[in-house]
Every structure is written in structure tokens, then in C-alpha cells.
Amino acid sequence: MTTQESFPDTHRDSYSKTIFGFWVYLLTDFVFFATLFASYIVLHNNTFGGPAGRELFHLPSVLWQTTILLTCSFTSGMAGAYVHRKQKNGALLWLFITFLLGLAFIGMEFSEFSRLHASGNGWARNAFLSAYFTLVGTHGIHVLFALLWSIAYAWPLLKGDFSHVTIRRVTCLRIFWQFLSVVWVFIFSIVYLLGGSPV
Numbered sequence: 346m347t348t349q350e351s352f353p354d355t356h357r358d359s360y361s362k363t364i365f366g367f368w369v370y371l372l373t374d375f376v377f378f379a380t381l382f383a384s385y386i387v388l389h390n391n392t393f394g395g396p397a398g399r400e401l402f403h404l405p406s407v408l409w410q411t412t413i414l415l416t417c418s419f420t421s422g423m424a425g426a427y428v429h430r431k432q433k434n435g436a437l438l439w440l441f442i443t444f445l446l447g448l449a450f451i452g453m454e455f456s457e458f459s460r461l462h463a464s465g466n467g468w469a470r471n472a473f474l475s476a477y478f479t480l481v482g483t484h485g486i487h488v489l490f491a492l493l494w495s496i497a498y499a500w501p502l503l504k505g506d507f508s509h510v511t512i513r514r515v516t517c518l519r520i521f522w523q524f525l526s527v528v529w530v531f532i533f534s535i536v537y538l539l540g541g542s543p544v
Contacts, residue, residue: 360512363517382535384479391471398473399540401461406457413446413449414446414450427439433502436502437503440495440502484529498511498515
């Protein structure tokens with residue numbers, strides 16, 4: 346019996362199982378979002394005399410949101426790369442940049458929701474707005490969760506903890522940010538690009 350057979354690489358095996366399990370979770374989450382997209386597509390014309398998306402959405406602002414969130418995918422990837430290299434300062438810097446960008450995204454989304462509500466176009470006005478707020482708001486809650494997750498994982502990095510567990514968790518966080526970007530691309534395309542106003 347060889348040494349490798351006697352002492353299996355349990356860390357690598359645990360890492361693989363965790364990442365696989367996280368991908369399974371993301372698949373179920375994507376199915377959940379798919380149902381929200383289906384609901385929105387069915388209800389997006391049910392305005393009951395109220396304004397449609399082209400009258401409510403401001404596409405340039407949403408383009409900025411899209412740019413910010415896609416950048417989060419890059420910065421979280423950089424944070425993950427520095428964590429794998431066990432370089433504390435680089436990991437914290439890129440994680441902090443990711444957090445700030447995510448916070449900016451949430452701020453813009455909250456501002457958009459407030460503007461719609463103030464103009465009398467809240468979620469309860471019609472089926473279209475109910476579907477819109479549910480879909481985009483659910484994504485926003487996911488981004489908020491990613492921000493809290495980033496704060497939680499910054500603490501062990503501050504202490505210089507680059508254990509297998511920390512690396513595994515930061516890898517999952519990076520994948521989650523990228524998942525959020527993919528979902529947002531669908532939201533941008535289906536909700537805003539097809540129904541938003543260019544002015």
C-alpha cells in the first residue's frame with residue numbers, strides 16, 4: 346500500500362464536495378429565479394391602465410448598475426486568487442472593493458425603488474409592478490446576503506487565517522457573486538432592455 350493510499354487527501358476531497366454541493370444549491374436557486382422570470386414574463390403587460398416599463402425604467406442608470414455588478418465578479422475573483430496565494434493584503438483589498446461595489450449597487454436599486462414608490466408606482470399598483478418588485482427585489486436580497494457574507498469572511502482574513510476552510514468559503518463567495526452577475530444579466534435583458542426607456 347502506498348503512502349497516498351494510506352493517507353488520502355481529505356482536505357482536497359472536502360473542498361471538492363463543498364464546491365459541488367454549493368453548485369447544487371446555486372442550481373436550485375437558479376430554478377427559483379426561473380419561476381420569477383416566468384411570472385414576470387406572463388404579467389409584464391398587466392398594467393391595468395398604469396404606466397408600462399418603458400415609461401418607468403431609466404436605462405442609463407440600470408447600465409451603471411450592470412457595470413458595477415459585473416465588476417464585482419472580477420473583484421471577487423481577484424480576492425479569491427489572493428486568498429489561494431495566502432496574501433492577506435491583496436485578499437482584503439479586493440474583498441473590500443467588492444463590498445463597496447455591491448453596496449453601491451444596492452444603494453442604486455433602493456433609490457430606484459424609492460423613486461417608483463414615490464411616484465405612486467409601488468408593488469401593489471398592478472400585477473406588472475408586483476412581478477417586477479418581486480424579481481428585482483429578490484435579486485437585491487441575494488446581493489445583500491453576499492455583502493453580509495463578505496463581512497463575515499473578512500474577519501478570518503484579518504487574522505491571517507488561510508486554512509482550507511477559509512479558502513473553501515471564499516471560493517464559494519466568489520462563485521456566488523458570479524452567479525448574481527449572471528442572474529442580473531437576465532434581469533437587465535428581459536426586464537430593462539426589452540421594456541426600459543433609453544432616456
